Structures are given as C-alpha cells and as structure tokens.
Amino acid sequence: MDKPSWIRPWEADIPPKLRVFLWQVFHRILPTAEALREKKVDVLPRCPVCWEASETLEHMFLECLVARALWDHSGLAHLGEGLPRHTFPLFLKKLLAVVHNPALVMSVVAVLWRIWRSRNWVVFEGKQFGIPALMRQFHQQIQEWLSLPRDQTDRLGRPPAPTVVVDGAGTTICMWDGAVRLGSHAAGGMVILNSDRALILAKGVHFLFLDDPMMVEALVLWEAMGWCLANGFTVMRFEGDTQVVIEKILWRDVRDNQIRAILEEIVNLFASNRGFTVRFVGRRNNRVAHLVARQALSLFPTTCRLFDFQAWLYSRM
Structure with a gap:
C-alpha cells in the first residue's frame, strides 16, 4: 500500500x-x-x-x-x-x-x-x-x-527496556510459536532469553476468529518484533519452528496471497533493523514458546491478557 x-x-x-x-x-x-x-x-x-x-x-x-x-x-x-x-x-x-x-x-x-x-x-x-x-x-x-511519557520531539517515548546482559558469547533470543483451534480462535507465545539462556519474558497473545496456521505464525512473529522494538531491543535472533514462513522471510518471497501483507511488513522490519535475524529451529528446541502458545490457546482472551505467563513458565523450566 x-x-x-x-x-x-x-x-x-x-x-x-x-x-x-x-x-x-x-x-x-x-x-x-x-x-x-x-x-x-x-x-x-x-x-x-x-x-x-x-x-x-x-x-x-x-x-x-x-x-x-x-x-x-x-x-x-x-x-x-x-x-x-x-x-x-x-x-x-x-x-x-x-x-x-x-x-x-x-x-x-x-x-x-x-x-x-x-x-x-x-x-x-x-x-x-x-x-x-x-x-x-x-x-x-x-x-x-x-499523558503518556513522550520524548524531546514530543513523540511517545518507549518504555524502559528490561535489564538484559548481552555479551560477545551469545545473543538475546526471541522464540515464538502459534497454536490454532480450527473454526474458533488462535493464540501465540513469545519467550525472550538473554545470552545466558535466562528467561526475561514470556508473553501470550490471542487472536479471535483466526484459524489460518501460517497467518497466525506470521502475526505472532510480527507482534514479537514490535514488542522488541517498543522495548528497546535492537539486537535479537528470532527462532521459530515454522519452516515455510521463515524461508519466505529469508528469501523475501511475499507472493503468498493469503499472508502477503503481513510478510511484507515483517520483511521490511528485518530490512530496517539490521540487528534482527531469524532462523529455523525444530519443535524440540522451540518447546518453551510452544508451551506458552498452547497455554494461551487454552485461556479465554481476557484471562490470557491477565495471566502471568512468566511465573507459569518458570514452574515448568
């Protein structure tokens, strides 16, 4: 557009x-x-x-x-x-x-x-x-x-970024995954780990009346990228287990009519934020994001917004 x-x-x-x-x-x-x-x-x-x-x-x-x-x-x-x-x-x-x-x-x-x-x-x-x-x-x-905090240019300021230690030995990682209940709704999970693989954030998102798995996966990644940008994360590796979507992003293939619009947005975000990378990992290596996505799917949307995913995930790691 x-x-x-x-x-x-x-x-x-x-x-x-x-x-x-x-x-x-x-x-x-x-x-x-x-x-x-x-x-x-x-x-x-x-x-x-x-x-x-x-x-x-x-x-x-x-x-x-x-x-x-x-x-x-x-x-x-x-x-x-x-x-x-x-x-x-x-x-x-x-x-x-x-x-x-x-x-x-x-x-x-x-x-x-x-x-x-x-x-x-x-x-x-x-x-x-x-x-x-x-x-x-x-x-x-x-x-x-x-009344929201604004910077010196009178634009909305970003909220303070969480304390993250990133050294040369590793990269801050954002894992994401989607889950779909056909004909009903969908949910996603994003988990951020620091370079020592310590949990920084676990977050669930909910999508009403959306049952296209590829669209859900792409939207969860887009939400995760937006959250990272809004919270001051500039060097991130995004890991997911949806090979088709990740390959489209890496090859900048936005010809898919069903998810073309969201793919274009994601590709543009990666192009304009050089510290962002994406890679495919298997389901086993993406297990924590999958757990959060399934838990978000099991919750009513209002409950999903109020649920403490971080404490819940801590109890299972």
Missing part, C-alpha cells in the same frame, strides 16, 4: 495496541461479520449494533448509527467530506494524508477505536451503551494518550 511513512503502524504516534489495530484496518483483517463469513465462519451477517445492514468495514466505521454519531459529536465529520467511501482503507488513507496535526490524527484513531470497542461490547459482553457515554470515553481516551 502506497502510504506516507508516518502513518505506517509502527511509526504512528499512538500507543502500540492502536498501531496493531490501525494495521489491521488498513489490511482488512478485523474480524467483522463479512470477514468471518468469507472464512466460512457461521455468524449472522447483520451489523450487531444497528441491524440495518451487513457488517462491513465501510458500514461499521462510516455508516452505522454509532459511527455517524461519534464522527459528528467529535467534530471530525467535516474532515472526511468529499473523500471516497466505497473502500474504508482508502478513505482512511486519504483522510490521514490530509490531516497533518498530530492531535487530529490521534482523535481520528480514537474515534475508530471507540467504534470498534463499542461493537465488541455488544458482540462479546451484550452491553448496551449511549452516545454521551461513548463521547466521555472518547475524551478520556485522548487525555490518557496525551
């Missing part, structure tokens, strides 16, 4: 989870009803919020009553006047291309995030909500983001 570098997900001046969200929007991989039905998941096609139309990206972010109300009440609706609305990623690309004020960029992303969160409240928690409450949360979200 030909877009200015400053709106690329990992370069946008927004919190990391919003960078992932924005990337998913651009590449149409949010699990809307339309996307799930294309993957043969048996869900109702109608918008769960208004029931007026099929739930597409275009309807959810531009046409649904919640979307229209949030755009109007936020005072941002005029920014999108005259822009093409038949494809939402194109609409968003052109909108962000003309919005140069960082505060406005943050507000646009906050509107999208509120729309997505309110939709998920209805789908997963059965909650009802009103526009005034959503607007209060919108303004609170903006204030929360503005």
